[in-house]
Amino acid sequence: MKILVAVKRVIDYNVKIRVKADYSDVDLSNVKMAMNPFCEIAVEEAVRLKEKGVATEVVAVSVGPKAAQEQLRTALALGADRAIHIETNERAESLAVAKLLAKVVDEEHPGLVILGKQAIDTDNNQTGQMLAALTNLPQGTFASEVTVDGDKVNVTREIDGGLQTIALTLPAIVTTDLRLNEPRYAKLPDIMKAKKKPMSVKTPADYGVEMASKVSLLKVESPTERKGGIKVASVDELIDKLKNEAKVL
Amino acid sequence: MSILVLADLHEDQLTGATAHVVAAAQLIQNNTGGNIDVLVAGEGIQAAAEAAAKLDGVTKVRLADNAVYANQLAEPLGALLVELANDYTHVLASTTTTGKNVLPRLAALKDVSQLSDIIAVDSADTFKRPIYAGNAIATVKSGDALKVITVRSTGFEAVGANGSASVETVDTVVGNRQSSFVKAELAQSDRPELSAAKVVISGGRGMGSGENFKLLNGIADKLGAAIGASRAAVDAGFVPNDMQVGQTGKIVAPDLYIAVGISGAIQHLAGMKDSKVIVAVNKDDEAPIFQVADYGLVGDLFEILPELELRL
């Protein structure tokens, strides 16, 4: 079975972002970029399935600017076998990405497609579900456990009320939640080896997909900042403040 | 020019989230006119439909009660929404795991974008939504004929429940050979729902163990609070995942949020910084949580919690 993993290049999760002075967008110049944390979990899961003998090949895909090849190289260093870079400098909205991934699914016929549940820049949480709808494949979102069993996969999902387990026919689409696994770090020899692994470069036009979206970004602002308050010296003072000043008790 | 709201259910009952989504729908309706219908889909969900019919502002409830919709599996529910969406200009759901799971399917099949997690309605086509873990607020305008939107509960005051909408049965039944329900392990708790509670007390890695989380119980009892947690506490196995507050957990905005043994990472703050009053208890007086706390108490939580319970 072949596994396709989708990885997105995003701002490093530790970086505190700034809004541009003209409110047109977030300022990403000279900001540390990385693989979306949920995509790291997706790559890790795919590689583990290969190590267990369930998968035979892991293919990583990313849609984005040339620099997204850095994240694809990371995926290769973590154990993916080859990569597909779909190069575009346009804003890659979830719907367009899902359409591109659907084309790749058509070409590659993976048994499983693993995506992150959410990109930490747009916080959209859409692409996997859209891909499932477009390919007419079943979906297991927010997965904390994935067990392939013959021509089925059982997915345990983190839902608001607890956990839900569903069974899906293969091929299927899975999106990762945080507790699915703990991604490994790439070792230096693997990073060296990754440089020689194959990467094909395509464009959205090669797949006949339009990147344009009907959603326009009018403005990006900073949220109203919370001001830090005071330190209280004792439990008694805390209770007094909550009762008499904040009036929440 | 009507709006369809997908009702959010938990164990076949209507959750509090739906009343917030209807509130957002009313703000859109102020611009467009038209009806607000609520779709309640599942199996054995008559009570939920009746509860939805009471929500202020609802024109009618559309009830799809069939085994294929049980547990709100994404494939049949998405297909049902695609069938019904033709009657509407907007389809809204809450940013709960059900809304997030199913709404993008509708958007994709209608070839439109989805606007996720809106916190404000500027007009019928322009909305505000947080991005980058809430560290920026984007104003976005949709030119799509159908607007598919998920709604963050804390952005909209819930509507009341004094209405009496009609309930109409939807006969559409779709097939589903692709996915099936195996089991659910749902948290059982007598405490208020985390995202609806007026007071939330959350523990972090500093709690040290699941056993120690019991130190929060007495305080939660006295305050009528829900208990939450940081991701580190969930990852360490202290408490289950449904208690996680943050960018990728639940978003809460209670009147009072008490963070205990939580450092205050960006991702945690994203889930609670809109709380009215924030209290932090931490032994490290430089912990970032103090930068957002109205009242900070520096010290050992194992001493502070018992004292707090006693004094309340």
Ligand SMILES: Cc1cc2nc3c(=O)[nH]c(=O)nc-3n(C[C@H](O)[C@H](O)[C@H](O)COP(=O)(O)OP(=O)(O)OC[C@H]3O[C@@H](n4cnc5c(N)ncnc54)[C@H](O)[C@@H]3O)c2cc1C
């Ligand atoms: C993609 C992504 C998504 C994430 N999403 C979330 C999310 O939704 N929610 C979330 O919470 N995190 C999330 N995180 C994790 C986040 O980055 C932090 O790692 C996490 O919030 C830290 O949890 P913590 O504050 O409990 O632990 P720590 O950072 O380890 O802090 C523990 C605190 O307890 C204090 N302490 C220890 N002992 C005591 C004591 N005896 N008395 C008083 N204080 C004590 C310490 O001083 C310290 O400040 C996410 C991370 C990533 C990468």
Ligand SMILES: Nc1ncnc2c1ncn2[C@@H]1O[C@H](COP(=O)(O)O)[C@@H](O)[C@H]1O
């Ligand atoms: N530009 C992209 N390239 C590759 N994968 C993507 C891209 N955008 C989103 N994805 C995948 O979809 C997941 C969810 O993203 P989103 O729905 O945009 O929040 C990510 O974790 C990726 O796995």
